Amino acid sequence: MSAPVSETATAALQEPDAPIEAPQGGRTPWWANQRIGLLILVVALSALFGVLRPAFFNQQLVVFPLLRDIAMFTVVGLAQLCVLSIGHMNLAVGRMAAFSMMITGISYDLWHFSLYAGLLVGLVAGAAIGALAGWVIARTGVNSFVVTLALDFLLLGLIPLVYTALTDNAAFVTKPPGMRELRNYSLGDVCIGNLCGSPAVPQLTLFAVIAMAVVGWIYSRTKLGRELLMTGTSVKAAELSGIPTARRVITAHAMSGCLAALAGFMLAVSTGSIKATIGEEFMLPSFLGPILGGTLLAGGFISVWGTLLGAALSSVIRKGLDLLGVGLESLNIYLGLILLVALSTDRIRTVLSDRQGVRKR
Amino acid sequence: MNVPSLYRRTAAGLVIVALAATGCSTKSSSDNSGGTTGNDASTGTSSGPVTLKDGSKVKLALIPGGAHPYFQPWKATAEQDKTEFKLADATFNETGEWDQGKQNNVINSLAAQGYNAFGIFGVSPTDINSTFEDLKSKGFVVGSLASCPAGDTDSADFCLSTDVEAAAYKAAKAAIDAMGGEGALVHLTGNNVDSNTQRRIAGVRKAIAETNGKVTELSVITDIDTDLQTAQKAVADLLASKGKEIKGIVTTAYNPAVAAADGVATSKLPIKVVAIDDDAKILSAIKSGGVAATVTQNPVGQAYVGGWLLALLGSKQCTMKTPGVTVDSGSFIVTKANVDTYDNERKAKTVELQKEFASKLSCQ
Numbered sequence: 027m028s029a030p031v032s033e034t035a036t037a038a039l040q041e042p043d044a045p046i047e048a049p050q051g052g053r054t055p056w057w058a059n060q061r062i063g064l065l066i067l068v069v070a071l072s073a074l075f076g077v078l079r080p081a082f083f084n085q086q087l088v089v090f091p092l093l094r095d096i097a098m099f100t101v102v103g104l105a106q107l108c109v110l111s112i113g114h115m116n117l118a119v120g121r122m123a124a125f126s127m128m129i130t131g132i133s134y135d136l137w138h139f140s141l142y143a144g145l146l147v148g149l150v151a152g153a154a155i156g157a158l159a160g161w162v163i164a165r166t167g168v169n170s171f172v173v174t175l176a177l178d179f180l181l182l183g184l185i186p187l188v189y190t191a192l193t194d195n196a197a198f199v200t201k202p203p204g205m206r207e208l209r210n211y212s213l214g215d216v217c218i219g220n221l222c223g224s225p226a227v228p229q230l231t232l233f234a235v236i237a238m239a240v241v242g243w244i245y246s247r248t249k250l251g252r253e254l255l256m257t258g259t260s261v262k263a264a265e266l267s268g269i270p271t272a273r274r275v276i277t278a279h280a281m282s283g284c285l286a287a288l289a290g291f292m293l294a295v296s297t298g299s300i301k302a303t304i305g306e307e308f309m310l311p312s313f314l315g316p317i318l319g320g321t322l323l324a325g326g327f328i329s330v331w332g333t334l335l336g337a338a339l340s341s342v343i344r345k346g347l348d349l350l351g352v353g354l355e356s357l358n359i360y361l362g363l364i365l366l367v368a369l370s371t372d373r374i375r376t377v378l379s380d381r382q383g384v385r386k387r
Numbered sequence: 388m389n390v391p392s393l394y395r396r397t398a399a400g401l402v403i404v405a406l407a408a409t410g411c412s413t414k415s416s417s418d419n420s421g422g423t424t425g426n427d428a429s430t431g432t433s434s435g436p437v438t439l440k441d442g443s444k445v446k447l448a449l450i451p452g453g454a455h456p457y458f459q460p461w462k463a464t465a466e467q468d469k470t471e472f473k474l475a476d477a478t479f480n481e482t483g484e485w486d487q488g489k490q491n492n493v494i495n496s497l498a499a500q501g502y503n504a505f506g507i508f509g510v511s512p513t514d515i516n517s518t519f520e521d522l523k524s525k526g527f528v529v530g531s532l533a534s535c536p537a538g539d540t541d542s543a544d545f546c547l548s549t550d551v552e553a554a555a556y557k558a559a560k561a562a563i564d565a566m567g568g569e570g571a572l573v574h575l576t577g578n579n580v581d582s583n584t585q586r587r588i589a590g591v592r593k594a595i596a597e598t599n600g601k602v603t604e605l606s607v608i609t610d611i612d613t614d615l616q617t618a619q620k621a622v623a624d625l626l627a628s629k630g631k632e633i634k635g636i637v638t639t640a641y642n643p644a645v646a647a648a649d650g651v652a653t654s655k656l657p658i659k660v661v662a663i664d665d666d667a668k669i670l671s672a673i674k675s676g677g678v679a680a681t682v683t684q685n686p687v688g689q690a691y692v693g694g695w696l697l698a699l700l701g702s703k704q705c706t707m708k709t710p711g712v713t714v715d716s717g718s719f720i721v722t723k724a725n726v727d728t729y730d731n732e733r734k735a736k737t738v739e740l741q742k743e744f745a746s747k748l749s750c751q
Contacts, residue, residue: 081499086525088499091492186580195537195582197513209517297487298517302580307486348482348496357482 058376060320064335067368068342075346082349085226090212092345093227097234098292099337102308103315104241105285107333110316111245112258112278113325114170118159119312120305121181122283123290126152128185130291131198131300141202148287155181156283160276170279189302197301208295230292234334237288241281242330254278258325314340318369339368439472445701447477447694448502449532450494452510453485456641457533457664461690468694477694478502487511491518498527504701506530506693512537512582519543528700532693533686533716537582541711544700545747547693547740549684551583554718555590555639558661558682561720562637563594563602565659565679570634571605573625575643577612584609587639605633611643618646626654635659644669644681652677665721665729673726683729685716688737692716696744705750712747716740 056062076082083089109116130148133139163173189196208230213223245251256264257274264271294300318339319332343364347357449465451458462479469477480497483490487510494505505527509515512534519542522529528544535546562572574591577584588607595602611621636658638644644662648669651658662669662681672678699705717736721729
């Protein structure tokens, strides 16, 4: 059942010699759980910023845009998580979003598609460009880092060319009906009888909820998810178990491209137009969310909730520092320091938990 | 990975999120347009619209797209606005990092802290109208400063900006004059996928087209305004490969201007350079003859007149007769002949701008 390109795929995956020691949730105390640690940190920082600046809890001006950002960066993180699950990286995650949104923009501007038909076209384009990256990796055996970096450069040149040729302002400015509403509407506009959702929660967050549910379902309930994780843990073992690893490489990258497209759409909706620079800021946050949340760089273990919490942590810190009026020169220093402290406390918790475990034994 | 438990946790979490999200409020007929500004108009009667009667409830924020030398005069001018117009507060915030999403966050954070009048240089001219609409719907007053939204619509109360196409046209004309009206011209500029860059390219091409083929555009080099090093490398490469063919260089972005002035001076090639803005390096190059001319803009005028206008609108003393009106803040050719006196011309333009806007206001 092995795919014809499996040997090169094996080479490309470069799995570590030692098996990865997956976290063993059952033995660790609850306070040592990375996700719970992150959740506590997010809540504590929110409370701290709220005390220092009560405006932090302003529903319209702070919470609404903050949740919109967290939702978008969660989807960006999930895009990276899919390839991390097989031990790969996608350095073109931002440019894939830009490419997909370019196709979506064309579908709105030239083909007059509706909002969701255009989104669908973008998702398909994202999946296709992702699958192409996966296919090249599986076919050639070249490391995913190199292939996606090359793809990033290729798209960096291609996208502006298309925009310059097709638009006057380097952006597709056609707004299909519903786009403006999607940007501004909250769950407060969704009512069952007299009971409505919170006006602080943007409707755009539903896209992130759906993406989390689908990705969570794939990795936890389907054979495909298990095969992806096994491929990430050990390609050789996966192949010996009859898993078509080359196809799984393509699938993981296609999923990544599709989610990058979704994140690009969320960004386009929340800023107002589809432009060539969409996704330029995606790459670092795409790693930050999953890695903070416990997803392993080496593959084999993912955390959907961790990705949400990782994205939330960095967004909350940035928003809090904004409100505290921290200047540009110090903002990124504080951001880096707080993240470093967050990760260090996480490591301290793990060490304490391990020591406690040893003592018990 | 414990697969089933992950699914259970995911499902349970999503249910909690959904419940929390949907169960938080009861219907309040229409959303949120209530503004947080709460500024009452100053009452006075009509004795000319220009003098601000009461700016004490206006908190002014001047927000460029990110850090850039061009906007540094805004910082001091924000302070000047605060003291001169007796505003409740005035701030300058450049933490947008040239990302529209981050700039929107900065704006929202300032609004949450009580700022109610915004002078904004939008990072993305194609997106900024959405930001303006958001702010206006919440009752804030907004001016688009130093750059107008792309397209025909401006959702801000006004736009006070350099007409970038006209400025680029002036710069190219100055370069063509310095070249003696013939030869190959190179255009160095900023981010290609920015509508303002496209307007600058159009302005330069318009000037070239008027020469009926005597001047040719050798190349347009874009995306070199990210930092000085990038611009210096591009200029060095250009001069090494085509230095002898080039008769003139017109720059419409800050870093390429500084790099071209330095590069041509070092190479000693007989190339006429027309720069942009009035950085000290460029001014000294004009004095020494290394740079033929520069096109300066009016950042102080934008921040001063913009602040004054926002205070008038924010205090409810005035309204725009036609919201979304665009006024050119001016661009000025500086050569060796007027390098010591051009600022007077700029100050005169600032006074003129106030008069021009006064005629576009309807005041109590």
